[in-house]
Amino acid sequence: MSKPRRTVLSGIVTPLVREAEHIEIPQVVNAETAPPSPRRRSATKEATIQQTVYLPPAVHDQLRELAFSERVKMHALIMEGLDAVFRARGLKSIEELTPKS
Template sequence: MAGKTENQQKVAKSGSRKRDIVRQTAYLPKAVHEQLRQLAFEERLKMHDYLIEGLDLVFAKRGLSSIQELMSTRMDK
């Protein structure tokens, strides 16, 4: 990426990843949200990390591909 600043290079690299990401809203009861927020704070993670972990558990329980497998398949294309 000759001629581009470091910041422009970062934006260009992240732009291709963002096209493969879809935003999804989840409606949670306040108590659930608060517990998730507290857990994320205590373990120094993002609430998103727990949602992804939960989805992986749902997929595994049903014999489906893990998120990691789905992401590596996408990256191979």
């Protein structure tokens, strides 16, 4: 017969005992009376659209190594590549397309 399975937490979790005078009870805020928390979004995030890029593993690895060796983000290299594609086809550059802030 197999042994009962022990979880990692069962060996370390112990009941926590504190004296009543040291316990601080947090105040419960009613959701109806609480002011709504504003969602914060950065201006950059609002002004961009997320796009997924599927890369073969070897291409991803090479791009990652290049970004690491140049101490830049992979995104910066992808944007540089898109700018080169636009330039080669006589289109506006990324700098011309993005609004100045």
